[in-house]
């Protein structure tokens with residue numbers, strides 16, 4: 608199986624504070640992977656580094672065979688929290704800008720996703736509820752045709768109905784060969800969706816395990832496994 612993402616010994620500091628220290632992990636293509644960790648563990652930072660938005664790290668990050676940040680950007684779809692987009696922008700204008708910026712942006716996909724998620728594209732960004740903003744981010748992110756998608760806490764603070772819609776859209780619109788990395792700080796929202804989990808703790812990756820192995824060999828739910836690792840309990844080799 609080909610690896611879409613390979614991170615080797617990545618160390619990153621911000622304003623002299625150590626944020627990530629020796630992060631290493633490998634992610635195969637075609638999977639849905641949970642990037643789990645407590646608040647402030649470094650999940651968003653790692654996504655910013657993978658996507659090429661954040662710079663100045665040590666170590667090596669390879670996406671689809673590319674290590675240079677400029678090259679990596681074309682293989683990664685990451686909308687973060689729509690950073691840099693004016694809050695007054697209408698959604699249809701944001702879509703037009705995305706289309707102009709990314710040649711791989713699939714407009715048909717976006718329209719289907721937007722309709723499925725019931726997004727009103729005549730609204731401005733600052734008129735959206737938290738849930739609809741998350742939906743817009745998911746729709747934009749998944750509409751690019753790339754090998755790696757990064758979704759940063761798509762379920763944070765949204766109601767159950769919106770969560771179900773977003774979960775369904777991830778399953779329905781993920782291209783078979785593509786990989787989606789989804790960050791979250793609690794796992795129950797996404798446990799059933801995941802092929803594997805990567806857990807960040809103490810500035811590094813402390814576990815990178817298949818969901819089947821956790822359930823079948825360790826006899827644990829993903830939630831229990833995550834909790835065990837976070838509370839410093841027994842770890843598996």
Ligand SMILES: Nc1ncnc2c1ncn2[C@@H]1O[C@H](COP(=O)(O)OP(=O)(O)OP(=O)(O)O)[C@@H](O)[C@H]1O
Nearest residue numbers: 621622624626644645646647648649650651652792
């Ligand atoms: N500009 C900055 N200067 C120094 N430290 C920062 C800066 N921005 C973020 N950090 C720190 O980097 C660490 C990682 O933050 P990050 O947002 O990546 O974590 P996270 O796992 O995504 O958290 P959350 O689940 O709360 O979103 C945190 O300890 C945060 O305080």
